[in-house]
Amino acid sequence: MAKKRLFGTFGVRRTANDVLTPEFASRLAASYGSIVQGTVAIGGDTRTSTPMLKHAITAGLLSSGCDVVDLGILPTPAIQYAVRNYYEGGIIVTASHNPPKFNGLKFVDEFGIGTPDDMEIAVEEMYFDSEPKRVSWDKIGKVYHNETIIDEYIKETLKRVDVEAIRSRRLKVVVDCGSGAGSYTAPYLLKALSCEVTTLNCQADGFFPGRDPEPIEPNLQDLIATVKDLGADIGLAHDGDADRTICIDEKGNFVLGDKTFALVEKQMLKENNGGIIVTTVATSQAIYDVAEEFGGEVIATAVGDLLVARKLKDTDGLFGGEENGGLIFPDFVYGRDAAMTVAKLLEILAKEDRPFSELVAELPVYYQEKLKIECPDDEKEEVMSKIAEEIKTTTDFELDTTDGVKILKDDGWVIIRPSGTEPIFRCFAESDSMDKAVEMANWGIGLIKKYKK
Numbered sequence: 001m002a003k004k005r006l007f008g009t010f011g012v013r014r015t016a017n018d019v020l021t022p023e024f025a026s027r028l029a030a031s032y033g034s035i036v037q038g039t040v041a042i043g044g045d046t047r048t049s050t051p052m053l054k055h056a057i058t059a060g061l062l063s064s065g066c067d068v069v070d071l072g073i074l075p076t077p078a079i080q081y082a083v084r085n086y087y088e089g090g091i092i093v094t095a096s097h098n099p100p101k102f103n104g105l106k107f108v109d110e111f112g113i114g115t116p117d118d119m120e121i122a123v124e125e126m127y128f129d130s131e132p133k134r135v136s137w138d139k140i141g142k143v144y145h146n147e148t149i150i151d152e153y154i155k156e157t158l159k160r161v162d163v164e165a166i167r168s169r170r171l172k173v174v175v176d177c178g179s180g181a182g183s184y185t186a187p188y189l190l191k192a193l194s195c196e197v198t199t200l201n202c203q204a205d206g207f208f209p210g211r212d213p214e215p216i217e218p219n220l221q222d223l224i225a226t227v228k229d230l231g232a233d234i235g236l237a238h239d240g241d242a243d244r245t246i247c248i249d250e251k252g253n254f255v256l257g258d259k260t261f262a263l264v265e266k267q268m269l270k271e272n273n274g275g276i277i278v279t280t281v282a283t284s285q286a287i288y289d290v291a292e293e294f295g296g297e298v299i300a301t302a303v304g305d306l307l308v309a310r311k312l313k314d315t316d317g318l319f320g321g322e323e324n325g326g327l328i329f330p331d332f333v334y335g336r337d338a339a340m341t342v343a344k345l346l347e348i349l350a351k352e353d354r355p356f357s358e359l360v361a362e363l364p365v366y367y368q369e370k371l372k373i374e375c376p377d378d379e380k381e382e383v384m385s386k387i388a389e390e391i392k393t394t395t396d397f398e399l400d401t402t403d404g405v406k407i408l409k410d411d412g413w414v415i416i417r418p419s420g421t422e423p424i425f426r427c428f429a430e431s432d433s434m435d436k437a438v439e440m441a442n443w444g445i446g447l448i449k450k451y452k453k
């Protein structure tokens with residue numbers, strides 16, 4: 001297959017109005033529209049450049065003959081929900097967790113799943129090597145607006161949990177939307193669940209004045225302090241486009257995404273008497289342990305939430321996710337869904353009627369070390385095949401080459417993956433102690449050093 005020239009793991013992400021100009025966005029949208037030839041939903045996050053880009057992609061889509069339905073400013077999963085149920089395609093204007101100056105275009109298929117590689121390559125070929133379809137004056141598309149999706153998305157989320165159980169607990173919740181798209185959904189969802197809600201950064205603002213859009217621990221210090229001050233049951237944070245949920249326990253501890261993943265996985269498997277769980281090769285062994293205990297079967301894909309979503313659809317899977325707090329509930333949205341994650345977590349809290357920290361403490365414990373090392377792009381393939389060859393011929397470790405090289409040892413694993421966007425290798429290791437994880441990650445880095453020039 002041809003190498004992709006524009007698309008990354010999910011769409012195109014660039015600096016707004018520098019690389020990602022109206023002309024660029026319009027032509028790319030026209031290329032996508034030439035292939036879709038139907039009604040395309042558009043929507044986006046709260047960035048300053050989002051209205052400009054929405055107008056540009058609207059023009060491109062209309063010129064290719066597609067009708068456009070503008071859904072407004074709303075979370076990525078709400079747009080994916082709408083496309084799956086009502087439209088032939090969708091373009092989401094967002095740079096997710098990236099800093100304010102960035103923006104991006106995520107393209108989805110008729111199921112609301114990020115477009116597959118062959119379609120992205122076809123769009124790129126049209127963009128670079130030929131011309132998008134430009135219809136005659138009487139075939140130009142029409143623009144519609146649909147402002148009902150936010151309410152519908154919240155209502156549909158509520159249908160999928162035990163609302164009465166959650167309401168009766170009157171949970172004390174602090175939610176930090178980082179001034180992103182979740183500002184339009186998260187506080188209202190929590191209110192509908194009769195929570196005692198305190199909001200932080202829930203005014204939409206493309207300058208992200210309260211915190212950076214990425215929900216990592218250093219950016220969530222205000223949330224952590226507020227949870228402690230108020231004695232809240234849980235703190236919740238979303239990224240810029242509200243597809244990921246990160247939690248703070250009642251003691252103010254930052255809860256890693258794979259813990260939330262394992263906790264919800266356990267609940268889903270218990271409720272459904274087992275099922276298929278899909279994740280990526282970079283996810284914790286904890287997901288496998290929980291699956292084994294509660295009748296689940298784990299399938300691992302290459303890294304990328306759209307690959308997890310597609311596998312869930314193809315295998316009729318129960319639930320999936322990534323280690324970064326992006327959880328996928330395939331009966332609702334084929335993509336990471338922050339609102340559904342919140343609803344499910346609160347349902348678990350309400351039904352278990354125990355502190356969140358206690359529920360997390362019961363999950364399997366593993367330690368991870370994440371390192372990276374520079375390596376020119378043109379050497380990456382050779383380095384990986386030489387490492388795989390060495391492992392195969394000199395050890396009995398199991399090897400998984402779904403994405404990069406994953407080496408499974410008795411006491412943990414190491415994965416060596418080339419970055420798709422930077423001249424680096426990422427090397428993650430996981431083991432049952434931090435010392436071992438560090439040692440194994442350094443061993444992986446050593447293997448890369450040995451074979452790069």
Ligand code: MG
Nearest residue numbers: 096239241243
């Ligand atoms: Mg996101």
